[in-house]
Amino acid sequence: MITANGICKSYGPTRALNGVDFKIRANEIVGLLGPNGAGKTTLMKILTGFLHPSRGQATIGGLDVAADPLRVQAEVGYLPENAPVYSDMVVQEYLQMIAELREIPAADQLRLIGDAIRSTGLVEQMVRPIGELSKGLRQRVGLAQAILHKPKVLILDEPTSGLDPTQIAEIRRLIGKLAKQATVLLSTHILSEVELTCERVLIIDQGEVKTDAQIADLKAGNTALVSVDQPETEARKGIQTLGGATDIRLLADDASEAPSGFHRYRITSDNEGLCPELFDLAKSRGWRLAELRQDHNTLESVFNRVVRGGGAA
Numbered sequence: 001m002i003t004a005n006g007i008c009k010s011y012g013p014t015r016a017l018n019g020v021d022f023k024i025r026a027n028e029i030v031g032l033l034g035p036n037g038a039g040k041t042t043l044m045k046i047l048t049g050f051l052h053p054s055r056g057q058a059t060i061g062g063l064d065v066a067a068d069p070l071r072v073q074a075e076v077g078y079l080p081e082n083a084p085v086y087s088d089m090v091v092q093e094y095l096q097m098i099a100e101l102r103e104i105p106a107a108d109q110l111r112l113i114g115d116a117i118r119s120t121g122l123v124e125q126m127v128r129p130i131g132e133l134s135k136g137l138r139q140r141v142g143l144a145q146a147i148l149h150k151p152k153v154l155i156l157d158e159p160t161s162g163l164d165p166t167q168i169a170e171i172r173r174l175i176g177k178l179a180k181q182a183t184v185l186l187s188t189h190i191l192s193e194v195e196l197t198c199e200r201v202l203i204i205d206q207g208e209v210k211t212d213a214q215i216a217d218l219k220a221g222n223t224a225l226v227s228v229d230q231p232e233t234e235a236r237k238g239i240q241t242l243g244g245a246t247d248i249r250l251l252a253d254d255a256s257e258a259p260s261g262f263h264r265y266r267i268t269s270d271n272e273g274l275c276p277e278l279f280d281l282a283k284s285r286g287w288r289l290a291e292l293r294q295d296h297n298t299l300e301s302v303f304n305r306v307v308r309g310g311g312a313a
Contacts, residue, residue: 001026001183007056016042018207031194032187034204077151081158083142087131098145116144135162227264227290244271
């Protein structure tokens with residue numbers, strides 16, 4: 001439903017996106033994460049036709065976004081970080097205007113506006129001026145305009161910004177419901193929201209996709225933390241004999257957590273019995289252990305490793 005092929009975008013000498021590639025299937029809910037300045041908003045603007053890439057191609061439902069932006073925008077609901085609302089209009093009047101701009105037939109407008117208002121919990125705000133609403137309610141109005149035309153694709157930039165915990169839970173449930181009829185790409189800084197709402201995550205850093213994975217797979221990685229009293233070369237040689245080890249990383253930043261003379265590692269393996277294997281290895285070679293435990297991945301831990309380490313996961 002959404003594809004990005006080698007998308008690059010430069011602003012003068014500054015490169016915001018550098019060869020972004022991914023595919024999103026129909027009815028997936030995908031979280032887009034990255035630090036400030038990573039290129040998330042630029043990517044969303046390219047996918048919705050508001051910006052042209054310097055190089056590469058984006059498609060929505062098989063349509064080239066740059067070549068046919070109006071047809072693409074007819075299939076997309078977009079909520080930018082700052083909701084595009086007019087403070088001097090009442091909610092119902094604003095949605096009526098959006099319906100006309102989207103050329104929704106007059107016979108369908110009342111029904112679709114009613115559906116959007118009920119879905120976003122704005123029934124009691126229908127005749128209130130938008131300028132009198134709280135930030136959270138204005139955000140709901142922005143979401144209502146994004147879903148008004150029953151789009152096939154929803155692109156949401158910080159949709160829960162300014163909402164209280166109850167409202168966030170309601171929007172989360174709404175997004176889950178909308179995903180039954182639409183593909184959702186969701187950008188947010190709230191990692192817990194991605195874990196609770198999305199099935200898959202894209203992590204962008206410095207204009208490149210560093211991680212593209214199912215959240216369940218990221219959290220299910222068989223990883224252990226171990227501290228041993230061996231030099232790094234000797235420890236790596238021993239750990240590599242386990243066979244299933246796919247990544248052996250010396251945690252230099254965590255040196256203060258290991259006793260003097262010990263080195264601390266994070267080890268990822270294809271084998272489920274990683275900790276018992278490490279214990280048997282240390283025992284057979286006479287290594288002293290200061291720490292040996294399973295490392296439970298969270299989206300936050302994966303995000304921090306990708307962004308701080310500059311690598312991929």
